[in-house]
Structure formats: structure tokens, C-alpha cells
Amino acid sequence: MELVSTGRQDSNGIVVQNGQSQNNAANIKKLQNGVSKRSLVPENFIHTRLPDALILKIFWYLDIKSLCRCAKVSHKWKALALDGSNWSHVDLFEFQTDITPPVVSNITNICGPFLRTLSLKGCKGIEDKAILAFSTNCHYIEVLNLNGCTNISPRVDRAFTSHFTNLKWLDLSSCIMVDDSVCNALSAGCPQLQHLDLSWCALVTNNGTVALAKGCLNLQHLLLRYCKLIGDAGVKALTQCKKLSLLSLMNCEEVTDSGIVALTKGCKELRCLSVSGCTQLTDLTLTEIGNNCPSLRTLELAKLIYLSDRGFKNLVKGCNSLEKMDLEECQSITDSSLIQISLHCPHLQSLTLSNCERISDEGLRYLCGSYAGQTQLRELELDNCKLITDTIIDHLVQCRGLQRVDLYDCLRISRGGIKHLKSRRPDLTVHAYFPPDTPPVMQHDPVHNRVCRCCVVL
Numbered sequence: 342m343e344l345v346s347t348g349r350q351d352s353n354g355i356v357v358q359n360g361q362s363q364n365n366a367a368n369i370k371k372l373q374n375g376v377s378k379r380s381l382v383p384e385n386f387i388h389t390r391l392p393d394a395l396i397l398k399i400f401w402y403l404d405i406k407s408l409c410r411c412a413k414v415s416h417k418w419k420a421l422a423l424d425g426s427n428w429s430h431v432d433l434f435e436f437q438t439d440i441t442p443p444v445v446s447n448i449t450n451i452c453g454p455f456l457r458t459l460s461l462k463g464c465k466g467i468e469d470k471a472i473l474a475f476s477t478n479c480h481y482i483e484v485l486n487l488n489g490c491t492n493i494s495p496r497v498d499r500a501f502t503s504h505f506t507n508l509k510w511l512d513l514s515s516c517i518m519v520d521d522s523v524c525n526a527l528s529a530g531c532p533q534l535q536h537l538d539l540s541w542c543a544l545v546t547n548n549g550t551v552a553l554a555k556g557c558l559n560l561q562h563l564l565l566r567y568c569k570l571i572g573d574a575g576v577k578a579l580t581q582c583k584k585l586s587l588l589s590l591m592n593c594e595e596v597t598d599s600g601i602v603a604l605t606k607g608c609k610e611l612r613c614l615s616v617s618g619c620t621q622l623t624d625l626t627l628t629e630i631g632n633n634c635p636s637l638r639t640l641e642l643a644k645l646i647y648l649s650d651r652g653f654k655n656l657v658k659g660c661n662s663l664e665k666m667d668l669e670e671c672q673s674i675t676d677s678s679l680i681q682i683s684l685h686c687p688h689l690q691s692l693t694l695s696n697c698e699r700i701s702d703e704g705l706r707y708l709c710g711s712y713a714g715q716t717q718l719r720e721l722e723l724d725n726c727k728l729i730t731d732t733i734i735d736h737l738v739q740c741r742g743l744q745r746v747d748l749y750d751c752l753r754i755s756r757g758g759i760k761h762l763k764s765r766r767p768d769l770t771v772h773a774y775f776p777p778d779t780p781p782v783m784q785h786d787p788v789h790n791r792v793c794r795c796c797v798v799l
Contacts, residue, residue: 393421400427425455432460440464445471449478460486462512469497476504484510488538494518498526509533514540514564524549528556535559540566540589550575554582566591566615573600580607587611591641592618598625605633612636617643617667624652631659638662643669643693653678657685665691669722672697676704683711690717695724695747702732709736718743725750731758738765748773 400408400422412422421427428451433440445467456479461467467490475482485508487493493516501508501523508531513519519542527534534557539545545568553560560582565571572595579585585608590596596619605611611634616622622645630637637660642648648671657663663686668674674697682689692708694700700723708714718740723729730753737746748754749772759773 389417396421397424397426400424403427405431405433423451425451425453428452429455430458431456432458432462433464434460434462439466441466442470445474449474452479454479454481456482458482458484460484461490462486462488463490465489465491468492469494469500472497472500476500480504481507483507486512487516488512489515491515491517495520495522498522501526502530505531507533510536512536512538513542514538514566516542518544520544521546521549521552525552528552532556533559536562538562538564539568540564540591542568543570546570547572547575547578551578554578554580558582558584560585562587564589565593567593569594571595573597573603576600577603577607580604582608584610587613589613589615589641590619591615594618594620597621598623598629601626602629605629609633610636613639615639615641615667616645617641617669620644620646623647624649624655627652627656631656633659635659636662639665641665641667642671643667644671646670646672649673650675650677650681654681657681661685662688664688667693668697669693670696672699675699676701676707679704680707683707683714687712688717689713691720692718693722694726695722696726698725698727700726701728702730702736705729705733706736709733709739714740716742720745722747723751724748727752729753731755731761734758734762734765737762737769743769745770745772750774 396418400411403411408422408427412419428448431448431452456475459475459479459482461471467487469492472487472493482505485505493513495518497519511527511531511534513523519539521544524539524545527537537553537557537560539549545565547570550565550571551574553563555578558581561584563579563582563585564587566589569592571590571593576590576593576596577600579588580603588604588608588611593616596616598621601616601619601622602625606629614630614634614637616626622642624647627642627648630640632655640656640660640663650673653674654677658681666682666686666689668678676699679694679700682692690713705723708718719742721737721740721743724747729751733754737743743766746769748759751773754773756775759771762769762771
């Protein structure tokens with residue numbers, strides 16, 4: 342005999358009885374599971390409802406770690422996450438720097454011809470075989486960062502000779518075993534190369550730069566910092582690279598005026614030049630830069646002790662577009678150079694004068710009162726300028742665009758001067774250091790003799 346319900350039906354379709362119908366335990370279980378069962382129906386999952394093209398578009402914005410997590414959701418998402426179109430940009434520095442050969446093999450197989458940008462920065466375990474694997478399976482790489490891959494050897498030249506024909510940007514800085522043979526390979530196999538960083542590749546010599554200049558005629562940026570075997574012959578060869586706009590020869594100590602003079606006459610497109618630490622350079626270099634490089638924007642001349650006011654006068658008359666100058670430890674220059682810079686460099690945004698011990702308040706007064714000082718200047722470094730005093734504080738206030746000033750070890754700048762500057766320009770970042778006050782010397786008190794605690798106990 343079928344029982345007739347006398348209860349009511351709730352929103353989940355469960356009949357609530359007055360004790361004469363269905364079992365209460367069954368009703369409770371249905372109440373607990375009814376909603377969750379409906380939500381677990383496959384057609385309600387987002388990955389089953391979105392079209393594949395849209396999921397691929399979303400995946401394109403994810404990094405490697407996120408793609409690997411998505412691949413664990415389902416078989417469908419795994420296939421989409423590992424689609425080569427999502428792997429056009431691979432940065433293993435943010436994923437895992439201690440990668441093994443099997444991981445390299447998997448990545449090359451996944452990426453295939455889709456890979457355009459590859460960063461192995463800091464992956465010290467990467468060896469020549471890994472680079473060869475990428476070059477073999479990923480022919481269209483345009484950007485390659487091998488910064489700090491210290492196990493890369495000259496044998497990697499095979500990859501650059503044959504397979505990286507589309508390469509435009511390459512960073513080999515701190516690859517300490519790289520030598521001229523790699524430069525020869527780049528010259529032969531990478532005609533589209535535009536940016537090359539060989540900083541701290543101490544085995545590269547003049548022969549390497551000569552080879553680069555012959556084959557890489559599209560080169561625009563070349564960084565050779567601390568390549569101490571490069572001298573005038575290598576620099577002169579670079580005059581064949583007519584598109585060269587950025588060159589760093591920092592601490593290439595064999596470079597002299599002869600090399601820089603030839604460079605400035607042959608490379609008219611230079612926008613950024615760093616010769617800091619090229620300690621043999623003199624005023625002749627400044628004069629020729631002024632005569633031949635009117636479009637120069639950045640000039641770094643730190644630690645060049647032979648540069649004088651006369652050279653800077655000739656420089657700034659021809660280089661009116663300078664925006665950044667680094668004159669740290671140019672110890673021969675005086676306020677006269679600063680006055681010339683104030684008159685002829687209206688676009689100056691960053692100026693480093695640290696350890697220029699002959700610069701005084703007078704030169705800074707001209708700088709801060711100039712058009713560049715009042716409207717353009719953003720950064721000013723004056724560390725260890727021993728002649729400047731609190732007098733410059735009111736001058737610095739005139740620099741309305743100034744964002745940062747460094748005043749470390751300026752012995753004549755007082756705490757009160759810094760406080761006054763901060764009160765006038767609370768938005769200005771001021772870097773300064775004052776040693777803590779020396780505690781007063783304790784006077785000997787004959788009444789209270791200082792006695793060792795041990796002696797008191799004994």
C-alpha cells in the first residue's frame with residue numbers, strides 16, 4: 342500500500358514528512374548532496390564550455406609555471422597548454438635555473454618552430470649540447486639570453502654558424518669561456534644580429550671584433566665591458582658597422598685616443614658611448630667626439646684622470662643633445678667644465694660628479710640656475726665632493742624636476758642643511774650619511790672607583 346505524503350516540498354525537491362513517509366536519513370543525504378551533484382556535471386565545467394581557440398588565447402598570456410599547472414587539470418587542457426603557440430617566449434630564469442638535459446629536450450620538442458624568445462639567464466648547468474638542441478629544433482629564435490651560463494664553451498659556435506640565422510638579440514655576458522671562435526661563428530651565421538653583449542668575456546680579442554664587423558653589418562648595440570684584450574685595432578674595425586648607435590668599452594684599458602677618434606669619424610649614428618675606465622684617453626677624445634657625434638645622448642667618462650676643462654669645453658659645443666653624463670672621478674675638472682655644461686647642454690637629465698673634488702658651490706650655482714637645471718635635471722650625484730657646502734641647498738631647490746640627489750661623504754654638508762632641503766622639497770629623494778655622534782669621554786670619578794665584579798665577589 343502506497344503512503345500519501347502530508348508534508349511539504351522544499352526548493353531542492355525533497356519532501357519533508359511528518360514521520361509517516363520516506364526515511365529521514367535518506368532525505369538528509371539528498372539535501373546534502375543534491376546541489377553539489379548538479380555542479381559536478383561535466384557540462385558545467387568551464388574547460389568543457391569554452392571553445393579551444395579562446396582557451397589558447399588565455400594560455401598565451403601565462404608563464405611556464407602556470408602553463409605546467411594548467412596541463413594537470415585534464416587531458417584536454419594538457420594538449421592545449423603544451424601547444425607550441427603558447428611557448429613562443431620561454432624564460433627559465435623565473436622557472437628553474439638548474440634544468441637537466443631531459444627538461445631541455447622536452448622544451449625543444451614542445452616549442453619547435455614557434456619559439457622566438459629564449460632566456461636561459463643564470464642557468465649555470467646549461468652546456469653546449471642544450472644550445473645545439475635548441476638551435477636544431479627551434480630555427481626561428483630571434484632573442485637569446487645566455488647571461489651567466491658559465492659552462493658554455495667555444496664549441497657552441499656550431500649552433501651559431503648553421504641554425505640561428507634569424508637571431509637579432511644575443512646576450513653572452515659572463516660566459517667566461519667564449520672566445521674569438523664564437524665571434525667568427527656569429528659573423529658567418531647571424532647576419533641579422535642587432536644587439537650583442539660580450540661583457541666580461543675576457544678571452545675575446547681584437548680578432549673577434551674584426552670578425553663581427555665584417556659579418557654583422559646590422560649591428561646597432563655592442564657591449565664589450567671588461568674585455569681587456571680589445572684595443573685600438575678592434576675599435577677601428579667597428580667603423581664598418583654604420584648603424585652602430587650604442588657602444589660600451591668600459592674598462593677596455595688598451596683603447597687609446599687613436600681608436601676613439603677613428604670610431605667617431607666612422608660611426609656617425611652613435612647615441613650612447615661608454616669609455617669609463619679607458620684610462621689612456623685624453624682631451625683629444627673629447628674634442629673629436631664633439632666634432633663628430635652631434636646626436637650623442639649618453640656619454641660615460643668615469644675614472645678618466647687626463648680629461649681637463651679644455652676638453653669638456655670642446656665637447657659640449659658640439660654635443661648639444663646630451664641627456665646623461667657620468668664624470669665620476671674626473672679629478673682634473675673644475676667649475677669651469679660645469680659652467681660650460683650648463684650653457685651648452687639644455688637637455689641634461691642625469692649628471693654624475695662623484696669624487697670630482699675640485700667642483701664647488703659656484704659651479705653648482707650655474708648648473709642649478711640653467712635651463713637644464715631648472716626644467717630637465719632628474720638625477721644629480723655629488724658623492725665625496727669635498728668643497729660643496731650647505732650653500733648649494735637653496736640652489737638645489739630651484740631644480741623643479743630633480744628627483745634624486747646623492748650627497749654621501751660631502752663633509753661640509755650638515756644635517757641641518759639636509760633637513761632644510763627636505764622641508765623645501767619633501768618629494769625629493771636625498772641620499773646622505775652621517776656617522777653617529779661619538780659618545781662623550783667618561784671622566785674618572787675618584788669617589789666611585791671602577792672595580793671588577795670578580796674582585797667584589799672574591
